[in-house]
Amino acid sequence: MLKGKKIAVYITGGIAAYKAADLVRRLIKQGAEVRVAMTKAATEFITPYTLQILSKNEVFTNVFEDKDPAEVSHIHLADWSELAVVAPATANVMAKMAHGIADDFVTTTLLATTAPVFIVPAMNTHMLENPATVRNWERLEQDGHFVMEPDTGFLAEGYEGRGRFPEPEAIVEAIQEYLIRQQTDLPLSGKKVVVTAGGTKERIDPVRYITNDSSGKMGYQLAMAARDKGAKVVLISASTQLKHPFGMEVVAVESAQQMSDAVFKEFESADIVIMAAAVSDYTPETQATQKIKKKENQMVISLAKTQDILATMGQQKSHQFLVGFAAETHDVAEYAMGKLEKKNADMIVANDVSKPHAGFNKETNEVTLFSKDTPPIELSVRSKRDIADSIIQEVIQKLSK
Template identity: 45%
Template sequence: MSIRGENILLGVSGGIAAYKAPDLVRRLRDAGATVRVVLTHGAQAFVTPLTFQAVSHQPVHTDLLDADAEAGMGHLELARWADRIVIAPASADTIARLAAGLADDLLTTLCLATRAPLTLCPAMNHIMWQAPVTQQNTRQLIERGATVLGPMSGPLAEGESGPGRLMEPADIVTALEQSAAPSTRPSPLAGQSVLITAGPTHEPIDPVRFIGNRSSGRMGFAIAAAAANVGARVCLISGPSRLPTPAGVERVDVETAEQMYQAVLDRAPQAAVFIAAAAVADYRVEARAMHKIKRDNQPDQLSLVPNPDILKAVAGLTDGPLTVGFAAETDDVLDNAHDKLTAKGIDMIAANAVGEGKGFEVADNALTVLWPGGHRELGHKAKTQLAAELIDLVGERFHAAD
């Protein structure tokens, strides 16, 4: 997949991450795209039009009410010229104005006047990104068809740390290439039934409390989207998650590990591939309280019993699907993953470190995939990119097993 020959309109909004945008222009051009740049007034406080003119070899656009441009309806011409619009960085303000449908500057007007797909690369303070209104605005744009890449987690300009960093330009280009027109070479998974689990499970203690974990479901949802993109017939069984269902994916919502187990075992015999990306609780409360436990009557301890092992059960099916597990570990990641691969009798396992800002509730990850007799490092990337690479690798192993 390639963006060679595409016309890409790059919108740059205000924020310190705008300093990375000239590098993004250069990398887009190196990948074969023609790039034109639109700067908001906020962006011009950090970067200059002359910089982008030098790296894009194209005029830079800044004003909606430009007398010369308006004589030829320049903003509509740009909207029609673009094969896709990418906004990097996309500030909280820009995301909010796009969600509201405003058209009060050149960039928002172009987004409203085009039929080209929109990709947003958010960058902002982590508290701004996690604010409910920003999350709501972002979800609205996704529901309308926008793609969101990032933000990444890590140190921020103000000295704090968290999810809010602009995805690295090289990773943005790779993600755009992954979403471009598919290769003429069909994936081995095209037309195959792929069953995927995602998100956490919630194990009730009483009607208001539960045992859970920090999984957001992002990795599993990204894998489902990547599988659908290569033509697979995808069923996604999700624990509690607010993420939107990827296009072309059948979704089944569950809450507990036992519900997920039943949903998976009902469908696994008909699947060609099973990818267990969910963070399933290992234990549940033995006796769930039917009424809220009052503080004065709280037990000294909770009695727990093991949940069913979904991955091992699927791996044990006669003529079952190719099984892919995940090993989310805080230490000895590869050793623990290798032990899990062997103990569960599965075909592949994707190992990743979690904790201290890694793995859960972030937009990036790093994976090492192991299988009997081999392994591959997928490295540290956006989860969307990792998902596409993982699906390609699963396709390779599926084809090899044929």
């Protein structure tokens, strides 16, 4: 999302200025090209040289210092940028921006900027909640700028309050979500995509359960790939080990029954459903309410079949595009084609989970896409995100037909 994006970062004079170094580093790590401008007050908290080393670009601090006679630096930076990020944004700079005051390099450049402006306030609670700051915040939003809600936490003054600078990772995620929302022509804009992920757990008693090796990584990558194509995503997750992705609704479930309930709650309004979760085929007929104590050398557990969620959706679908997964250890193509027919799915993503570079708990995968109207498509070993992007792209192509 940020790869190749030209981002101007404007650092103003608050104690949180030191965190801007991490923000710049994270933006660059996401593939952005970053240039930095600082107010004079900001240079009291962190040196321009630090930002110069991180960004590998000259840092602008003086509106009257044009290194290239052929360019007016503040206009050139304003024209160059595809996104302006003001972080941290002090009450002073927010007031200047709201009223069109341009008295230093940062505010002069921002006044000339036509690209989207993303503002991250950071200040003392009382300054943030002062009626003047509240009015300025509202005015900035009325002018079309995005103002990120600051965190509530321990402030530099030594007490808890609203106004803390968000963690740089959260800012990068918010920027990405903002940019996605700015694009209304993405291929899945207006579409609702439901993705399931992880391995369900079927309780035997309060401390034991039946499950499988699914980590949920493939499902999470599919959810993020759909989000980045503009979709409204609902991720139904049986995984508790993975961080929730930004920009989507995440529904936590545990059992196959909970997974089924969550899926069918979203099914009617969904355009695409991707069943990447490894749903348990069987569940204990009875679940003990207390831990079962060891008594005999053997214990027999009676199991009952769980609902086949994909097959039920295949019977009920009206407009939904259904994608199922087939995790096999042998005869992959045969089982996948059989599943495609029996479940009435539109696509089956099949893989051999016995391979060392594919399947459960791996960072890479190797899959084959089976559809009724096209020959199988083989996706060789690559990252799960690359696999997810290819699957989503294939779904988009089929929907366009």
